[in-house]
Amino acid sequence: MKEKSKNLSINTALRLPSLELAADFHVAAGETVALVGPSGAGKTTLLRLIAGLYRPDRGVISLGSRVLWSVERGIDLPPEARRVAYVFQEPALFPHLSVAANVAYSARMAGLSRRDAARQAMGWLERFGAEALGNRRIPSLSGGQKQRVALARAMASQPEALLLDEPFSALDVNTRAEVRQAFSAALADTPVPTLLVTHDPLDARFLSDRVIVLEAGQVTQEGTAEALTAHPRGAFVAHWAGMNLYHIRVGGGEGLQECVADGALFHALPGVVRGEAYLSFAPEEVTLSDAPMSGSAQNQWPGRVVEFASLGDRLRVTVDIGVRVRADITHEAAGRLPLAPGGSVWLAVKATAIRVYP
Amino acid sequence: MQFDAGTEPSAPQRRDRATGLWLASAPLLLYLACPIVALILFLRPSDWWRHLHDPTVGMALALTLRTTTLATAACVIFGLPVACLLARGTFRGRELLDTLTDLPLALPPVVAGVALLLAFGRQGLIGRYGETFGVRIPFTTLAVVMAQVFIAAPFFIKTARAGLEAVDPRLEEAARTLGAPPLRLFFTVTLPLARGSVVAGALLAWARALSEFGATMMFAGSLPGTTQTLPLAVMSAMETNLDTAVALSGVSLLLALTALILAKRLSRRWGVAGV
Numbered sequence: 156m157k158e159k160s161k162n163l164s165i166n167t168a169l170r171l172p173s174l175e176l177a178a179d180f181h182v183a184a185g186e187t188v189a190l191v192g193p194s195g196a197g198k199t200t201l202l203r204l205i206a207g208l209y210r211p212d213r214g215v216i217s218l219g220s221r222v223l224w225s226v227e228r229g230i231d232l233p234p235e236a237r238r239v240a241y242v243f244q245e246p247a248l249f250p251h252l253s254v255a256a257n258v259a260y261s262a263r264m265a266g267l268s269r270r271d272a273a274r275q276a277m278g279w280l281e282r283f284g285a286e287a288l289g290n291r292r293i294p295s296l297s298g299g300q301k302q303r304v305a306l307a308r309a310m311a312s313q314p315e316a317l318l319l320d321e322p323f324s325a326l327d328v329n330t331r332a333e334v335r336q337a338f339s340a341a342l343a344d345t346p347v348p349t350l351l352v353t354h355d356p357l358d359a360r361f362l363s364d365r366v367i368v369l370e371a372g373q374v375t376q377e378g379t380a381e382a383l384t385a386h387p388r389g390a391f392v393a394h395w396a397g398m399n400l401y402h403i404r405v406g407g408g409e410g411l412q413e414c415v416a417d418g419a420l421f422h423a424l425p426g427v428v429r430g431e432a433y434l435s436f437a438p439e440e441v442t443l444s445d446a447p448m449s450g451s452a453q454n455q456w457p458g459r460v461v462e463f464a465s466l467g468d469r470l471r472v473t474v475d476i477g478v479r480v481r482a483d484i485t486h487e488a489a490g491r492l493p494l495a496p497g498g499s500v501w502l503a504v505k506a507t508a509i510r511v512y513p
Numbered sequence: 514m515q516f517d518a519g520t521e522p523s524a525p526q527r528r529d530r531a532t533g534l535w536l537a538s539a540p541l542l543l544y545l546a547c548p549i550v551a552l553i554l555f556l557r558p559s560d561w562w563r564h565l566h567d568p569t570v571g572m573a574l575a576l577t578l579r580t581t582t583l584a585t586a587a588c589v590i591f592g593l594p595v596a597c598l599l600a601r602g603t604f605r606g607r608e609l610l611d612t613l614t615d616l617p618l619a620l621p622p623v624v625a626g627v628a629l630l631l632a633f634g635r636q637g638l639i640g641r642y643g644e645t646f647g648v649r650i651p652f653t654t655l656a657v658v659m660a661q662v663f664i665a666a667p668f669f670i671k672t673a674r675a676g677l678e679a680v681d682p683r684l685e686e687a688a689r690t691l692g693a694p695p696l697r698l699f700f701t702v703t704l705p706l707a708r709g710s711v712v713a714g715a716l717l718a719w720a721r722a723l724s725e726f727g728a729t730m731m732f733a734g735s736l737p738g739t740t741q742t743l744p745l746a747v748m749s750a751m752e753t754n755l756d757t758a759v760a761l762s763g764v765s766l767l768l769a770l771t772a773l774i775l776a777k778r779l780s781r782r783w784g785v786a787g788v
Contacts, residue, residue: 247687249688251705
């Protein structure tokens with residue numbers, strides 16, 4: 156890990172029958188960027204372009220001063236020359252080699268002697284709490300163990316960039332938290348740029364410095380996970396961040412500001428935003444009741460229950476008030492409600508919980 | 514409920530149709546077994562041992578082992594790239610290539626022999642150039658090996674290809690992103706993972722080369738010590754001495770059984786299907 160830190164810079168496009176991919180962004184050395192987006196948005200395709208497993212149509216991909224791919228200059232480094240390690244969704248460990256030999260394999264390919272490679276492999280396994288697995292055969296490992304070994308193997312190749320393609324998605328909830336912890340520690344002191352594809356907002360929040368949203372092959376939003384959650388600008392991000400989001404027109408109004416969505420009227424605190432804007436609030440900020448609520452809540456509507464699902468200790472209820480609103484309520488609160496599809500309820504949101512932004 | 518001590522619990526027994534299947538299979542199984550049994554019964558062990566010391570037998574056996582080993586090696590060395598090509602690539606003319614490598618399976622070996630003569634014979638397409646340098650292929654031991662390669666190569670290619678196709682391409686991609694160049698990747702990942710099929714394919718090719726007759730007869734003739742392999746020696750002995758012919762047949766049977774049993778053993782150990 157003595158190499159100089161290098162930025163990963165991507166400016167590339169690929170036209171496929173199902174997708175037109177165009178991406179232009181940088182990942183700084185030591186930075187972890189989470190790549191999120193709906194299925195089929197081109198996240199994996201993009202990683203494969205960077206790793207050299209697919210060929211783009213145009214653009215430049217470079218890592219520090221090294222150009223990995225450039226159509227103008229006719230450069231197309233093969234995957235083995237890119238020093239870009241790729242951790243796949245299924246760990247893709249070599250079934251004919253032991254755990255230690257899997258990790259030593261990439262150290263060998265990086266040019267180490269057999270003895271040095273074996274020592275390095277042991278070191279990496281220790282880092283990921285997998286040193287006891289060294290002599291085990293791959294099929295005898297659990298999913299979480301496999302993914303740790305896959306990461307150790309990727310790190311042992313002395314990569315200059317790291318690509319992680321949904322490394323936790325095949326794991327169960329408990330293992331996921333544990334493996335995420337191991338990855339987090341590794342990524343925190345890795346000086347290389349890292350790109351992490353994930354569906355799980357928790358991964359993005361926990362592991363990444365920045366989130367890039369890819370929809371239908373295009374980058375639609377980017378920022379920290381907090382910023383995206385606070386100001387989603389699109390159905391995917393809103394859903395990903397678990398927020399209610401509406402496209403609105405800001406109207407007049409005395410005191411509170413009137414915000415007209417397609418089918419409902421919201422009242423927000425006065426602000427500077429005018430005209431077309433986004434309005435969002437968290438499902439936890441919504442209250443439901445079986446009768447009109449007393450008090451001064453201006454954001455109060457009668458509605459009908461569309462569907463509901465358990466989130467463990469809470470219940471997520473979708474209510475139609477002209478627009479669809481998702482509300483997270485306690486089971487205790489749910490007990491007093493006519494919870495059946497079509498059941499009529501009253502829905503309220505405090506104006507202070509509502510964000511309006513362009 | 515109590516189980517008797519010492520009784521291993523086993524999987525529940527599935528109701529099957531074994532009796533009916535056995536009855537239906539009996540005719541063909543008996544038919545296949547009959548000639549083999551007749552052959553074994555005919556060679557009384559003591560006689561067989563004596564006939565084995567017949568110089569014709571020894572010579573034919575030595576020549577056969579030498580040529581089939583060379584032919585198998587050639588099938589593996591030159592067949593592996595072809596198997597990879599067919600297993601991995603999607604390219605124009607793949608179907609044509611596939612048909613070409615299958616053709617020797619469908620072609621009567623005698624016809625293969627004629628074709629080999631037309632290509633490498635003294636007046637042949639390529640053979641005529643060899644003639645000017647004093648290289649003559651037909652009716653030499655090299656011709657025997659060439660005939661065997663021609664006939665046996667499809668067996669190796671088909672089996673090896675199936676094994677190579679079964680190697681998960683993601684493992685190869687992983688190896689490349691970890692820094693393995695293609696050739697190194699092949700020898701460190703692809704080949705070890707497909708080794709069962711490659712070895713089984715080599716054994717099947719060897720077994721086919723052992724039984725090669727028609728093409729060898731045409732292209733190499735039947736010269737004792739030079740081109741007369743076991744099958745040809747059997748044919749030749751049938752005209753003079755039935756006992757020698759049967760002794761030679763017994764040796765062939767033994768070699769064939771060895772090759773097949775090895776192929777099945779190895780493929781079972783390494784998890785290869787279809788051998």
